[in-house]
Amino acid sequence: MRRHYPIEFINGPVNSLFIPSEVEIPSNLKRVSFGTLSIDATCLSQPNGRKVISISKDLKENLKIPDVKVPLHLFIDDQTIYIGPLVGIFTSGFTPFAMRPIGERSIFFSKLLSVKKSVGALPFVFGEQHINWETGTIKGFFYLDNGWETIEVPFPNVIYDRLPNRRSEKKAELNKIKQRLQSEYLIPWYNPGFFNKLDINDRLLQDARIAIHLPETHQFSSFSMIERMLSQYGHVYIKPINGSLGLGIHQIIYDRESNEYYCRYRDSNGENKLRKYSSLEALFNHTFKNRRLTNMLVQQGIHLIRLDKKPVDFRIHTNKDSNGEWKVTAIAAKVAGPGSVTTHVKSGGCIKTIPELFPSKEEQEAIIQKLTNSALRFSAALEEQLEGIIGEIGFDMGIDRQGHVWLFEANSKPGRSIFKHPHLKEFDLLTRKLSLAFSIFLTERAIKTPGEIFK
Structure with a gap:
């Protein structure tokens, strides 16, 4: 040990x-x-x-x-x-302010770095401008007892990727840094990149054991495809392929009796809307007139379990630990707000713990077991299908009225809104600890069996 x-x-x-x-x-x-x-x-x-x-x-x-x-x-x-291990946390968006060197995200990073003593790792935050290639050193930001401090250290044993968005991730100069540190210095780099929803779906479909948990999902190609899916499922979701935080999601519902279409969405003012249309063309012409539909995907609607007539889905976090094993580190339920298209808190949704949602102990344990087993299977399948080293995943999952588990999305850099719930603080701590603890496993592998890391 x-x-x-x-x-x-x-x-x-x-x-x-x-x-x-x-x-x-x-x-x-x-x-x-x-x-x-x-x-x-x-x-x-x-x-x-x-x-x-x-x-x-x-x-x-x-x-x-x-x-x-x-x-x-x-x-x-x-x-x-x-x-x-010395752990470099790579990001962007630095400011000249000593108290908040990474802007609004300084609080998140200070909390992440604060678990260093219990994990036994020395983490720091850095960006491209802090690297000195001549000396092989970095002026990193350490979070110490008196706050943030800049200290020059050697290049780290491992690098944890915390670039904030897809825009920063696509920058050529940041990719060059990533490639150089990996290829020239053989530094393992974990969590490299945001997931593309359609790509993840297509890869997971290759595994028959996982495919049964995936809602039918396609890149937008025609109205006839949506008509066919509406006829089959009653409702579908239109989502941006590279969206996040529930932004830009629309639910389309077909009422067979009246032969009318409904669209539920959140407008630019943050208000939840439900509009009725006589045809699918009219709906699209009004709602998506300024959007490139090929950047959208269409996903089968699922009839989820409900609380007070509101749909419920689940956020499950998985992390790799210091032994390189997948662990479920957090499970929370999310209940949709009134008239909301998603369960996101910003759309009026609320976070619940499993005991708050299910009164009986037996039911609680059954749900936790079902979600845990599914999340671990999904984590292993994703790791097998994707390039790079994955250390954490946030899953958005649902359970339908028949008790079947569905995987809606996998996020490589999951948001942390669920941890605002007072009864989920310990899970917040656990996810932060394991985010750093995985670096211990990677450091040892890179030293003793580098061939397993750098294939």
């Missing part, structure tokens, strides 16, 4: 490292590494069985180890002992 140990800096022998006696030191050990920086050093066992990592002050300076009291792990391979 892996352990992390407290760090102390001492006036010891030149370039020396004392490690807990329970860690076996190979006789040929002669180098110490921090991040991607490595130098010759003397490695000795701690006297008196002390379970602490003691680093001489000159070794600290030479390896650019920050003066931060965070317990860290030790990894040994060949003639080198690695202290870490």
